[in-house]
Amino acid sequence: MAMSCGLRDYDDPAWWYTPADDFSALDTKRSRKCCSCGEKLKVGVQVLKFRRWRNPRNDFEDRFYGDGGEVPMPTMYMCEECGSIALACELSEVSFLLGEDNLKEEVEVFVKKKSKFL
Numbered sequence: 478m479a480m481s482c483g484l485r486d487y488d489d490p491a492w493w494y495t496p497a498d499d500f501s502a503l504d505t506k507r508s509r510k511c512c513s514c515g516e517k518l519k520v521g522v523q524v525l526k527f528r529r530w531r532n533p534r535n536d537f538e539d540r541f542y543g544d545g546g547e548v549p550m551p552t553m554y555m556c557e558e559c560g561s562i563a564l565a566c567e568l569s570e571v572s573f574l575l576g577e578d579n580l581k582e583e584v585e586v587f588v589k590k591k592s593k594f595l
């Protein structure tokens with residue numbers, strides 16, 4: 478399961494990301510999709526931005542970005558609800574797969590499981 482305690486596996490990730498510290502207005506030319514729940518995000522709504530990058534994969538990229546440099550990748554966005562969950566996960570060192578996990582669904586599953594023990 479994606480939302481579990483523990484550290485991420487950094488051995489050979491395809492890319493890395495850093496979440497924004499706080500929400501800001503979506504400032505793209507066109508709308509985007511929440512990378513968690515898929516909700517359409519209109520320009521100007523509050524979103525959490527995830528800057529992404531990866532290591533150079535060939536000689537050309539090595540020369541262009543420097544050995545071990547950072548190759549920028551398209552930023553991912555989350556709606557306010559998913560972004561709040563993501564920030565809470567970051568604070569509690571709970572890992573999730575950006576762009577793959579639907580955080581709203583993960584929380585629902587978690588709450589259901591937890592309620593069985595109450």
Ligand SMILES: [Zn+2]
Nearest residue numbers: 511514556559
């Ligand atoms: Zn969302």
